[in-house]
Amino acid sequence: MGAGIAQVAATAGHQVIVFDTNQAALDKAKGNLEITLKKLSEKQKITEQAAKEIFGRIQFATDLNQFKNCDLIIEAVVENLEIKQKLFVDLEATVSENCILASNTSSLSIASIASVCKNAARVIGIHFFNPVPLMPLVEIIPALTTGEAVTVNSKKLIDSWGKITVLTKDTPGFIVNRVARSFYGESIRIYEEGIADFATIDWAMKTFGGFKMGPFELMDFIGNDINYKVTESVWTQFFYEPRFKPSLTQKRLYEAKWFGRKSGQGYYNYAEGSVMPKPKQNEELGKTIFYRVVAMLMNEAVDAFYLQLASKEDIDTAMTKGVNYPKGLLKWADELGLQNILDILENLYNLYSEDRYRPCVLLKTMAKKGETFY
Ligand SMILES: NC(=O)c1ccc[n+]([C@@H]2O[C@H](COP(=O)([O-])OP(=O)(O)OC[C@H]3O[C@@H](n4cnc5c(N)ncnc54)[C@H](O)[C@@H]3O)[C@@H](O)[C@H]2O)c1
Numbered sequence: 001m002g003a004g005i006a007q008v009a010a011t012a013g014h015q016v017i018v019f020d021t022n023q024a025a026l027d028k029a030k031g032n033l034e035i036t037l038k039k040l041s042e043k044q045k046i047t048e049q050a051a052k053e054i055f056g057r058i059q060f061a062t063d064l065n066q067f068k069n070c071d072l073i074i075e076a077v078v079e080n081l082e083i084k085q086k087l088f089v090d091l092e093a094t095v096s097e098n099c100i101l102a103s104n105t106s107s108l109s110i111a112s113i114a115s116v117c118k119n120a121a122r123v124i125g126i127h128f129f130n131p132v133p134l135m136p137l138v139e140i141i142p143a144l145t146t147g148e149a150v151t152v153n154s155k156k157l158i159d160s161w162g163k164i165t166v167l168t169k170d171t172p173g174f175i176v177n178r179v180a181r182s183f184y185g186e187s188i189r190i191y192e193e194g195i196a197d198f199a200t201i202d203w204a205m206k207t208f209g210g211f212k213m214g215p216f217e218l219m220d221f222i223g224n225d226i227n228y229k230v231t232e233s234v235w236t237q238f239f240y241e242p243r244f245k246p247s248l249t250q251k252r253l254y255e256a257k258w259f260g261r262k263s264g265q266g267y268y269n270y271a272e273g274s275v276m277p278k279p280k281q282n283e284e285l286g287k288t289i290f291y292r293v294v295a296m297l298m299n300e301a302v303d304a305f306y307l308q309l310a311s312k313e314d315i316d317t318a319m320t321k322g323v324n325y326p327k328g329l330l331k332w333a334d335e336l337g338l339q340n341i342l343d344i345l346e347n348l349y350n351l352y353s354e355d356r357y358r359p360c361v362l363l364k365t366m367a368k369k370g371e372t373f374y
Pocket residue numbers: 001002019020021022025026075076077078079080083087104105106107127128129130
């Protein structure tokens with residue numbers, strides 16, 4: 001992630017320093033950046049001269065003192081609170097008074113990182129998506145303690161890099177990693193109940209929902225280790241909210257190291273010569289799967305809006321620009337009809353008597369009044 005952020009910042013014209021405590025990681029980042037920029041110039045996305053200039057703006061360092069004159073530092077070290085906190089303390093002792101300290105954390109609270117700093121007002125979350133140069137979305141996350149000017153300036157700066165920023169509250173998973181949970185969780189649940197297999201669920205979401213990848217293909221792509229850890233983290237941080245409860249199916253894949261594409265085996269087998277299973281292309285079943293999963297996603301988006309996580313526009317932008325959803329979930333809910341989405345959720349809730357299916361109160365009141373989000 002660090003190398004991707006460096007590439008984007010240097011492309012926007014900034015002098016960048018990439019820092020890592022591990023020399024091998026630094027060498028790898030340097031090598032990869034050089035290759036990436038070379039490929040971009042070969043494909044004529046940028047000129048050869050531009051590639052050289054961008055690479056020339058990036059320095060590689062193992063000494064924190066080199067950050068002395070930086071205006072912004074974006075931390076993207078391992079996802080471990082103690083390690084991040086120690087780094088922020090060390091950084092604060094080195095950098096100038098006006099330097100903004102940002103974290104790219106996916107799952108830790110910005111407040112907890114900022115809490116160790118003398119000047120917590122300068123600490124903010126700036127959350128990129130992988131691969132950084134290709135994914136347009138960046139979530140801007142002020143903590144309770146973040147200064148107003150730090151938020152405004154960070155957003156302005158990242159916008160000037162050609163990214164699309166959304167402003168969100170410092171809550172677990174921010175927008176994308178919270179709202180997207182049911183795309184995976186409800187799909188796994190459907191599989192666990194024996195309603196359909198992985199290939200059929202993937203087919204249904206692509207065919208009837210227009211998603212570029214089905215949930216199981218996507219989980220295998222992201223990595224079942226990462227996806228499981230994010231789910232577990234969001235669930236525990238929400239005080240074990242049933243809607244975010246992880247599944248044993250995913251946990252077992254994680255324990256077996258069936259991480260997906262990168263390990264050669266996940267929900268699917270990626271060994272050379274292996275044949276992908278065929279979906280059962282039953283339209284009625286496919287539509288049932290699609291409506292169940294998308295209703296869960298929409299309920300989550302409505303809940304995020306109801307709890308003032310972000311504006312409705314930013315919630316919709318986050319899902320289309322951060323995880324390539326075909327439509328913003330709130331706009332899509334308007335199209336499908338809020339009463340229809342509510343009916344699906346209420347049927348599930350009555351059938352299972354489980355809290356995970358409870359509809360958001362805003363969905364209920366809006367459906368009753370015949371209102372729409374847009
Ligand atoms: N991978 C993703 O898809 C993704 C997406 C968004 C955000 N993030 C977040 O970005 C951060 C990094 O993720 P990643 O996937 O790039 O991890 P990674 O493990 O690939 O890279 C982390 C790097 O941090 C270095 N490091 C460890 N301790 C350090 C220290 N004290 N000082 C300096 N460098 C140190 C490691 O040597 C390693 O090179 C995490 O907070 C993660 O939650 C990751």
